[in-house]
Amino acid sequence: MILSSPRHGRNGCRAYMDKCLQTVFRKIYRDNQKLILNYSSGTSPSVIRAANHLMSHPSTSRGVISNKKFITKCNSSSLVVFGHFRTFDKSYRVMMDILNAMDVKNKSYIFLTDASLRLPFDKKIKVICRAISQALVKYDCVICSVGELYLATNEFKKCVSKNKNTSMVIYHNPPELYFKYPRALPAIHQIDRHSFAIMDTNPIIKQQLHLDFIYGEPSFDPDNVLTIWKNAVRTILRYFSLPIKTQSSLRVLTCNDFRAMQTYIDRVALADQTDILDHIARQESFYIPSEKCVYLGSTRLSDLAEEAAHMIKYLCGVGKKDEIDFKKNFYGLVLHEALGFLGSKIIVPTRKAPMKKDIADARRVLTNVPSAKISKTDWLKLIHVLGYGLGEALYRDIRHKRISKKEIKKLFYIDFNDEILAKRTYDQWNQRVYS
Ligand SMILES: [Zn+2]
Numbered sequence: 001m002i003l004s005s006p007r008h009g010r011n012g013c014r015a016y017m018d019k020c021l022q023t024v025f026r027k028i029y030r031d032n033q034k035l036i037l038n039y040s041s042g043t044s045p046s047v048i049r050a051a052n053h054l055m056s057h058p059s060t061s062r063g064v065i066s067n068k069k070f071i072t073k074c075n076s077s078s079l080v081v082f083g084h085f086r087t088f089d090k091s092y093r094v095m096m097d098i099l100n101a102m103d104v105k106n107k108s109y110i111f112l113t114d115a116s117l118r119l120p121f122d123k124k125i126k127v128i129c130r131a132i133s134q135a136l137v138k139y140d141c142v143i144c145s146v147g148e149l150y151l152a153t154n155e156f157k158k159c160v161s162k163n164k165n166t167s168m169v170i171y172h173n174p175p176e177l178y179f180k181y182p183r184a185l186p187a188i189h190q191i192d193r194h195s196f197a198i199m200d201t202n203p204i205i206k207q208q209l210h211l212d213f214i215y216g217e218p219s220f221d222p223d224n225v226l227t228i229w230k231n232a233v234r235t236i237l238r239y240f241s242l243p244i245k246t247q248s249s250l251r252v253l254t255c256n257d258f259r260a261m262q263t264y265i266d267r268v269a270l271a272d273q274t275d276i277l278d279h280i281a282r283q284e285s286f287y288i289p290s291e292k293c294v295y296l297g298s299t300r301l302s303d304l305a306e307e308a309a310h311m312i313k314y315l316c317g318v319g320k321k322d323e324i325d326f327k328k329n330f331y332g333l334v335l336h337e338a339l340g341f342l343g344s345k346i347i348v349p350t351r352k353a354p355m356k357k358d359i360a361d362a363r364r365v366l367t368n369v370p371s372a373k374i375s376k377t378d379w380l381k382l383i384h385v386l387g388y389g390l391g392e393a394l395y396r397d398i399r400h401k402r403i404s405k406k407e408i409k410k411l412f413y414i415d416f417n418d419e420i421l422a423k424r425t426y427d428q429w430n431q432r433v434y435s
Contacts (some may be wrong), residue, residue, distance in 0.1 A: 063189050063191070064189055065188050065189070066188075067188065070188045070196060073169055074101075074169050075102055076167065077141070077167040077168060078136065078140060078142065078167065079141070079144070079167065079168050079169075080102075080142070080143045080144070080168075081143075081144045081156055081168060081169065082098075082145045082146065082149070083145075083146055102143075107139075107141045108139045108140045108141070109141050109142075109143060110135045110139045110141075110142050110143070111143045111145070112144040112145070113145040121152070125152040125155045126155070128146060129156065129158075129159035132144060133162060156168065156170070157194075168194040168195070169196055170191075170194065170196060187199050205222055205255060205299060208298055212299055217302070218300070218301040218348055219299040219300055219301060220301050222254040222256040222299060223256075225254055225296065226251075226252050229252045229304060229308060232304060232305045232308040232347050233246055233308045233311070236309055236312055236346055237312065239346050240405050240408055240412065241405070241409060242312065242316070242412060244312060244315045244316060245315075247292055247315070249292055250292050251292065251294070252293075252294045252296065253294070253295050253296070254296045254299070255296075255297065261280070267291060268288065268290070276288075279295075280295070280297060282297070283297040283298050284297045285298070285304075286307075287307065287310065287311050287314065289319070294311065301348050302344045302348040303344070304347075305344035305346070305348060306340040306341060306343060307340070309339055309341075310336065310339075312343065313339055313340075313412055316412045318412075318413060318416065318417070320416070320417070321417045326374075326376065327379070328419055329416075329417065329419050329422060330379070330383065331419075331422045331425075331426040332416035332418070332422035333383045333416070334383050334386045334390065334426060335387070335390075335411070335414075335416045335425060335426055337384055337386075337388060337391065338387045338390035338391040338429075339391065339408075339411060339412065341353070341387060341388040341390075341391025341395075342391040342395050342408070344391075345391065346395075353391070353392030354384075354385045354388050354389050359385060359389040362381070362382050362389075366382065390429065394408065397432075397433055403432075403433075411425070
């Protein structure tokens with residue numbers, strides 16, 4: 001019996017997991033959408049906890065084994081069970097590497113996969129366990145691929161223990177393991193005699209990719225982030241014919257690179273360190289000019305592109321200053337976000353802008369609420385809603401040839417830190433795109 005595995009089959013175990021995860025993620029997503037009311041609650045507490053944990057704990061890694069040893073173990077096992085995370089390619093690559101390295105000459109093999117089983121997860125595991133028992137009678141080695149394997153470890157242990165000659169290798173990575181071995185990515189960890197975990201992607205990235213996947217947001221592969229970043233920068237520069245040289249020594253990191261990130265954090269002033277950790281916990285992106293380092297807090301391509309546009313503004317000589325008075329330079333910050341959003345639309349034209357109602361709400365808050373009563377979080381909400389709204393309108397007008405790219409090019413060279421100039425520029429453009 002061979003069940004073939006369509007790489008992105010949308011059924012069975014995946015549907016089950018989707019359903020479970022959707023409940024959690026729908027809330028996060030809903031919060032993200034309500035920019036005005038809930039801008040900062042878009043990050044789930046578990047993600048914040050995970051980020052803090054991954055950042056603050058020294059390596060506790062024990063039980064790491066070499067690839068070679070792991071392959072030997074695979075070769076001497078009669079049952080090899082993989083768990084994998086379907087929304088991310090890296091798991092597949094790891095699995096394929098292992099399969100390629102296995103000694104197929106002297107054994108009869110069978111490969112089982114759950115992708116075409118349209119069953120709830122618990123039933124599916126039972127079916128697979130039965131299939132394994134049957135296959136083990138006929139074949140020397142059974143390789144089985146199951147989705148969220150860590151949900152079913154016990155079932156497999158039971159199934160395997162029935163066959164005395166069988167040893168088992170498991171590839172699974174429950175989130176707890178990442179907290180236990182935070183600094184050891186990627187590596188193979190021996191959990192117990194028969195279980196192994198390949199640590200390739202941390203749970204934050206997994207969550208993000210899953211969220212992107214469910215809601216059809218284009219995401220980028222964190223493994224190739226530098227190439228994707230460079231392409232985005234180049235595309236935006238070309239779009240506006242900006243004669244800016246890109247930085248060759250720039251490093252682009254994601255929350256998959258906590259270890260490298262820690263090195264940069266250690267180098268900046270203590271006050272900035274807390275600020276940076278705050279950003280990371282809120283899954284925000286930022287640029288550290290002194291370190292020539294970009295950190296991307298999410299896996300959304302639109303976020304990457306927005307950060308690229310922010311950096312381009314900086315390279316034009318007039319980037320956002322560090323100490324910002326939200327109230328004093330409100331419109332300068334709005335303009336920064338408008339250009340950021342506009343840049344991201346060039347890379348991801350489908351990116352959604354704030355709704356008219358959100359923009360109207362933001363304006364109402366600005367006119368009716370005394371600025372001393374607006375919290376930092378609310379200032380950020382207001383800046384982003386108005387900035388993104390303006391960015392969307394600019395993009396629309398460029399597309400309809402009502403605004404020339406040359407005019408926008410000039411905006412990149414205006415110093416938005418100059419409050420009076422920023423206010424005047426904002427009023428001008430605001431009137432133009434909304435009239
Ligand atoms: Zn931004």
